[in-house]
Amino acid sequence: MLKVGVIGTGMIGRDHIRRMTRVLAGVAVTAVTDVDVEAAKNVADRLPGTVVHGSGEELIADPGVDAVAICSWGPTHEQYVLAAIAAGKQVFCEKPLATTEEACRRIVQAEVAHGRRLVQVGYMRRYDAAYRALKAVVSSGTIGTPLMMHCAHRNPSVPAYYEKESAITDTAVHEIDMVRWLFGEEVTAVQVLVPKKSRNGDTLQDPLFFLLELAGGALIDVEISVNIRYGYDIRGEVIGENGTAALGDLSPVTVRSDGTLAVPIPTDWRQRFLQAYDVEIQEWIDSIAAGGPPLGPSAWDGYAAAVVSDAGVTALRTGQRVEVSLMPRPALYEVVS
């Protein structure tokens, strides 16, 4: 039974606690903490045997905590990840790994100095059954060498605090990690094109068309439409030399009524990716219980996503193509995925 301490009991923290206590096997939540101590206590009250700590550092130091899950506010990620590495404890950090390229770099360097992988970052698309099936088809050679990928990331609406750059940093960052994993290559340059603006987004520039060039030459395009009303729709089609492979519609049911054959589309990311979160955390638990290393997105992946995301923001601001420059990849992170 892996004993996990959770830092941050906001929405995502509580969801992971629910998952680890009511859905997954081989795990117990033995400690929690939050900047709002009362919130942490409320959560712990419903979990027999769960301790509340006054700080993340204290939780990390708790000998009753085998591994740490960081679900706190982004700007706090760096300090907790570094503390977990210092303590030699496995740590699952929700995305982003850290909020600046420099912070991500410091984490990578700390983990390299430590000498073995302790960090996994919460990019959950790699655990989605459809993306995994897509990667399997691409890897099978059925469509030949992949040359392009067309993606769409569509949200029905976004909250008021969503800013122009959120389209890259919060939305397309999922595609950034996904294409690095699916193609097994780094991103080398990005560009953002600006289509006609939807009135649904008020003053927000929406949609955007995000272009990524990969090290091997493949070109990725991502339509980012975050106020498209009709549903939460994540699409992807890989173009190979001899064919294409695409995410399916995943339709549990089809309905013939009122003059149409209709397939329901999720309205919410939870519906679409709920199971991916379950698989993500179960596989993290299993890999750690087996002595590690974690098999999911590494600190390097978190760092690379941060650098590409920064380049995307620059591209959006300037309208220019922006090249991506990564530090040399340490031997600890041999492959992209």
Next chain:
Amino acid sequence: MLKVGVIGTGMIGRDHIRRMTRVLAGVAVTAVTDVDVEAAKNVADRLPGTVVHGSGEELIADPGVDAVAICSWGPTHEQYVLAAIAAGKQVFCEKPLATTEEACRRIVQAEVAHGRRLVQVGYMRRYDAAYRALKAVVSSGTIGTPLMMHCAHRNPSVPAYYEKESAITDTAVHEIDMVRWLFGEEVTAVQVLVPKKSRNGDTLQDPLFFLLELAGGALIDVEISVNIRYGYDIRGEVIGENGTAALGDLSPVTVRSDGTLAVPIPTDWRQRFLQAYDVEIQEWIDSIAAGGPPLGPSAWDGYAAAVVSDAGVTALRTGQRVEVSLMPRPALYEVVS
């Protein structure tokens, strides 16, 4: 943590043990037994803290066992279910509930005498996301009152021990339970029609066309093709007054290659229903941990399936339409589902 004892460590028993120890939350397998004691010991050796018992009765009596899962050979189900009821313990019994109508009736009567529901039977289609979505659409009224349902149950091949009547007792029995649950009505008559015979089945009569009449008048047809080679394919379309609703293709991926747009089809029931088993057992655990009753298929459902299945076998043997006669439903089982 619910402490479950498992009777029977054959294929399905080991699979449920794997599920309860490595996939699901809130459960521990504290005891096992099998007619082959060595087999049970081999399983227990890999599970810390799991006791091996010499008999199912002994396992049921173990105070370290809160609830029992019966995964042994069908003819033994009755005795273990009755023993669990006698012990006042919750019991999950793999299908069939028992191998004769009389045995099922005795179980129903024992549970009624006990006064509260302790028995759940392993019909897992009710836990499949697609069937649940289908039931939700039907219940929503979108297609109007349901009048008919077209089903197909297709296996790529069946093992050598599969007999003529297995098409009803092993294969269509899933549809028998499913339509009772989906329509919320009992089956009142059945008929089996015999199409041209596939050479893939050698001397076996395959396919069959199984017709079920429900209490409210709805007519269900089930194509049973158990040697159709191309895949394991379970289909269903409910015909309502104003529209229809069907199981979707559940395609995680689509591939364009060699002149076709192709969606993969499972080749095996495990691929198709793996998650349904997980949900089935997790919901059983959760309902029992919450003090019960179990919310899944009841002893009554197991009894009704047995009676309809017997009628189906008679219909297959005689070529006649056969009416189904159930005993009065005890108040303990208020609704079909």
Next chain:
Amino acid sequence: MLKVGVIGTGMIGRDHIRRMTRVLAGVAVTAVTDVDVEAAKNVADRLPGTVVHGSGEELIADPGVDAVAICSWGPTHEQYVLAAIAAGKQVFCEKPLATTEEACRRIVQAEVAHGRRLVQVGYMRRYDAAYRALKAVVSSGTIGTPLMMHCAHRNPSVPAYYEKESAITDTAVHEIDMVRWLFGEEVTAVQVLVPKKSRNGDTLQDPLFFLLELAGGALIDVEISVNIRYGYDIRGEVIGENGTAALGDLSPVTVRSDGTLAVPIPTDWRQRFLQAYDVEIQEWIDSIAAGGPPLGPSAWDGYAAAVVSDAGVTALRTGQRVEVSLMPRPALYEVVS
């Protein structure tokens, strides 16, 4: 330029005249007649060089008429077809060939006596691109020997004069011809099952479930739902030994809006089969212009459809399985299709 005379200028007659004058090649409508002479005159007034005749017999005798199209009321078909055969002129007769089995038999006998094929009957499904693609797949052997076929014939609603037996004689008669053509076998027995009644049909028994047995043993089921509101939907899936083949959705467009991915469904048979009518008449023109014989449904096909349809009506009235008995097939009609 084939000179065609049209008997009957009601809806279907005018539609074929439009087709022959404005859509198809190699044909001119040189003469028309109708029981309502004014109606025929109105039609002819808009067609330069088209003569109006006082009777069908007069039209058939017109030396300016190479071939005859019969679009009049069903009870008049026999006399005009027989007259055309007597005149040695090719004749296209809208379905039904005649309204009784005996009348159809007399036509077959007259054509056999004449010694070469002059009659084509208007079963247009054989000309539909989707049915043709389905037949091509079945013939290719991809799915193995066909064993069953599931069909659905769905109308949004039917007019007030539609009677209980119309479901067989007007609706399912299309499937009767289609399966004979698709399987290349005669129907040997039929049965009609009665599901729960839709309230949309008021006192009409709707839907029905029509079962047909073919000479080779294949079993065909046809759901007939004529008040299902959502659209005009014709479906068919052939079950082979190794796979299945089905009519596609023929969707020109798909729309993602309001939480669904939707494919439009026709609301009307004209939308669905408009092109099939065009192809039917063009191929009839081309085969006749090439010296004949017509390649479409023969007098024998018209006769067989009538006999099976009569058996269907008996099955509907009695609730019994009814065997179909055809006279020996004359050598003139070597194959079913």
Next chain:
Amino acid sequence: MLKVGVIGTGMIGRDHIRRMTRVLAGVAVTAVTDVDVEAAKNVADRLPGTVVHGSGEELIADPGVDAVAICSWGPTHEQYVLAAIAAGKQVFCEKPLATTEEACRRIVQAEVAHGRRLVQVGYMRRYDAAYRALKAVVSSGTIGTPLMMHCAHRNPSVPAYYEKESAITDTAVHEIDMVRWLFGEEVTAVQVLVPKKSRNGDTLQDPLFFLLELAGGALIDVEISVNIRYGYDIRGEVIGENGTAALGDLSPVTVRSDGTLAVPIPTDWRQRFLQAYDVEIQEWIDSIAAGGPPLGPSAWDGYAAAVVSDAGVTALRTGQRVEVSLMPRPALYEVVS
């Protein structure tokens, strides 16, 4: 009966002659000519009453020719179109209208000087049922104002004479006309991005990613893959403010075999667009027979396509975004479509 003279009896010329003599209504091919007079004679020999002329100009002058169809080599189009305008005869000119922007401009100016529309250019996508259904959905407002469109133009392979720039001038030119028609706006700038190269194309740069900006701000992307082996596949999805609409799969049949549900994809543009050609020419005939003007792509459309295509070639050569500059649109051509 419209009397058409056909200039050019190569592949496309013979196909249009077949169409006008064997498929469509209301038309006769009364005259043909070709640079290879023997070829023209061979064609005419099979058509009763068809005259062979020694030159296009002679054919245009023939009083037995009401309207002209130009199917000759591209560089000859200008002279024949101008001659037809001079003769005041309606002329259908296969694409391109002419091979240079200047030549197209001269045609526009000649037609404007003539004072009424006589020219239609052979962009047949506007006549495809799927594109028409797509335009109808977009126009209906179901998806809100259109903001983007994703297109793919995929060929299994291209002939040896296909050059780098053919991807724009021969392939994407169809999308250039289509998006102008579908959005009702002119193209204002283009850009060509270069993905990883397919080895199927040998030294050819394939695929390409072609971006078009429309006057109202909409952004169009076109994947051009001309050696993708798996089939001839034309796709398009319009992204609106509230939803999207896409070309359907147009599947006449679906097949379940060998572990997949498969929908056939055309291997050839003829399969995909055969009916669009029929509709294109029938509508041209009908509009001219009704006294004109032609309702299809105008000389202005041909001119605009040429200018955008030239800009695309420049963009491909330079790697730069290239702005498109059109002359002021004469009043004769009020709307894009």
